């Protein structure tokens with residue numbers, strides 16, 4: 001106890017009388033010592049002796065008094081000593097009491113707080129300070145009011161607390177007890193008693209006890225009891241509670257009643273061994289005693305019989321425990337029948353899951369959910385990723401590089417643990433062989449045998465994506481087919497008969513709009529009235545799954561009646577049955593059929609009247625199925641001698657298809673042509689034929705058509721032609737040789753004539769007479785002309801006899817050479833010569849120069865009088881040839897002479913008009929032909945001519961045969 005006023009204990013001595021006798025005495029009779037006797041002046045000795053005696057008596061009296069007083073003091077002293085001793089004893093007692101009180105106060109678990117009547121704090125213990133957590137400064141002030149102000153805000157019901165305090169102040173004698181609840185949930189019990197001295201109330205003692213834990217425990221206890229009761233009531237085990245002393249059943253739960261089929265009353269109060277049904281378990285009191293002793297008993301699989309005679313297997317489990325100082329035995333009785341079935345089911349399920357795991361078409365990883373270690377991997381994943389089982393097992397998933405995008409580190413794994421379900425679509429991972437594939441990663445957390453595992457399903461999306469794309473592609477393809485089909489198509493809902501789709505071709509065919517079809521039921525559309533005009537017919541359509549109507553007449557929007565073929569199929573699209581109706585306009589087909597017939601008639605006629613022999617063979621068997629009159633006539637055999645025979649059986653074709661192998665070649669090649677096969681006719685004539693075979697299909701049947709043409713005549717003609725051509729060539733060569741030799745040899749005598757004519761002129765000109773001179777002149781001119789003609793003739797034949805090998809030449813160069821030869825003529829006539837760039841060609845350079853020389857020379861020569869000659873040379877090309885042209889503004893030629901001018905020595909004018917021998921163009925023609933080309937003229941008389949000649953583009957070998 002903390003002393004509040006120190007003096008209280010020392011000064012106010014509660015055990016004492018309160019007054020000191022020593023003090024009192026001293027105050028009552030103050031002691032005075034006798035005065036010293038002074039010597040008085042003038043005093044006699046007697047007087048002095050008298051006075052001394054008197055004084056002595058006084059002193060003696062006084063001594064006696066002092067003796068008495070000393071005795072008195074001595075007595076009083078003894079009393080006082082006794083008093084002090086007593087006081088010391090009681091002081092020690094008091095100290096003991098105080099320390100006991102103090103120790104008691106401090107050792108109690110309660111907080112103690114004392115105030116006096118003036119509301120001043122007189123005492124408190126440390127517990128009080130701790131419990132209330134009051135700052136020491138407040139307590140030291142001694143003001144209860146201040147402490148109160150500090151405490152109130154912590155209380156849940158401050159008002160009630162204050163009210164109670166006031167009541168107690170008004171009734172100082174009252175005792176009280178109440179509960180104080182704190183805002184923070186603490187609960188104190190408060191007791192208060194008046195502090196009394198004797199009958200007087202001097203203050204009040206408060207004591208506080210923290211009962212928070214106890215309260216909570218009590219509440220928990222109640223809750224627990226409720227909970228146990230509820231467990232008992234709702235337990236899915238049968239429960240019996242027995243009095244452990246007597247064995248009587250004191251409680252039975254609903255589940256057991258239900259399980260065994262006995263009523264609650266049939267259990268309660270009975271001793272357990274009295275209940276037959278437990279006879280195998282605790283059938284007698286001895287067994288029960290064992291139960292009492294053992295405190296725990298378990299029987300597995302005990303057979304018992306229910307009220308309705310069913311025998312079930314139960315597990316029996318008993319525990320002894322104490323409830324409210326009373327021992328009870330709790331017996332749990334569990335129907336094992338279900339459990340056993342469940343266990344078997346569990347085993348079956350595990351086998352099933354194991355099989356699923358092994359055969360799954362998804363990759364599966366099982367991870368330990370705590371550590372992240374791979375505990376299982378299925379064959380599919382091993383196969384998918386190409387890593388071995390050992391490369392997975394025991395690894396932590398974030399240690400396996402391939403999952404780096406998914407669970408690459410421990411943090412991600414913790415996310416996996418936490419979320420319990422994660423799905424990544426399209427994660428790229430790399431397989432052992434470096435292939436990058438896209439997977440779907442799905443992870444689920446679940447518990448197996450009280451162990452959390454994470455199952456990761458890894459599905460290769462690559463295939464699925466391809467499949468999806470293929471699906472889309474297929475749909476697009478079918479949609480395109482649908483859109484572009486050359487048949488009308490209707491899609492019906494197979495359940496309702498409603499039209500769900502119609503293709504453009506049908507819309508076009510029938511002339512109704514898309515909206516006139518869609519959503520309608522088929523039998524509501526009048527136009528199909530002959531097909532599925534009513535619901536019954538439609539049901540037939542649904543049932544049969546395939547229906548075909550040929551040649552149904554229907555009417556189009558514009559009133560045309562057409563014949564259609566109607567064909568319906570039932571099939572399933574995305575789990576939905578649909579009916580596809582194909583509607584084909586037969587009108588065309590019929591027309592085609594008719595056309596076919598017409599065509600057959602036509603071909604038959606051709607076949608009958610052909611001027612070629614024709615055989616038709618069955619392409620499979622080789623049998624002759626038809627032969628035409630011309631062939632019969634040509635070969636002289638009868639129709640029956642052909643028909644039905646196999647072609648290799650007919651001797652006469654032995655050189656063509658004499659055996660089966662050759663026929664097979666005929667079948668295979670589909671086109672065979674033999675030229676010039678010798679055949680013998682029925683009357684022994686040998687003829688030559690051309691044999692030509694074609695394979696084709698008629699009405700789904702392959703046939704081989706053999707055309708056999710008699711080429712005997714043609715061959716003979718061809719042979720004659722060859723002979724004649726050879727003769728012609730020979731005579732042509734001879735002629736050329738003759739012309740050359742003749743003109744060459746003719747020059748000799750001519751030279752002799754001209755030589756002598758020159759002598760005549762020299763010696764006799766002007767010496768004989770005038771006539772002789774004239775004759776000599778004629779001879780001179782004649783021989784000169786003759787010489788010129790012979791030279792021309794030689795030049796002409798040389799075009800053929802003196803040809804060079806064709807080489808690539810620049811025709812511009814040839815033209816330039818020609819023009820330089822023509823310089824005199826050009827100057828003389830002031831001619832203007834122009835040209836376009838000319839091509840390079842394969843040709844004889846000298847001959848092309850000669851060609852330009854002749855054509856340009858003529859163009860200048862045959863000018864119109866008074867007109868300046870203008871000549872233009874150019875070239876163009878077509879597919880095969882270069883086409884050169886030389887144009888002039890000369891006199892021109894009438895069309896009728898266009899051929900004649902190219903002949904030798906042919907001219908249109910006299911030598912007086914225009915000089916020349918008429919050989920130039922003949923030479924040009926020969927040069928053009930020599931090069932494989934031609935020459936011609938286009939001209940308008942009086943305004944000019946254009947000569948054209950062609951030179952083939954490709955190099956052509958000369959056909960000249962050198963001698």
Ligand code: ADP
Nearest residue numbers: 858859862892901907908916917918919920921
């Ligand atoms: P020549 O020039 O010696 O008479 P050609 O064979 O060169 O012999 O020509 C034959 C004839 O064709 C000429 O006589 C002439 O009548 C006619 N002829 C040739 N070239 C031309 C031309 N450019 N314009 C008009 N007539 C021509």
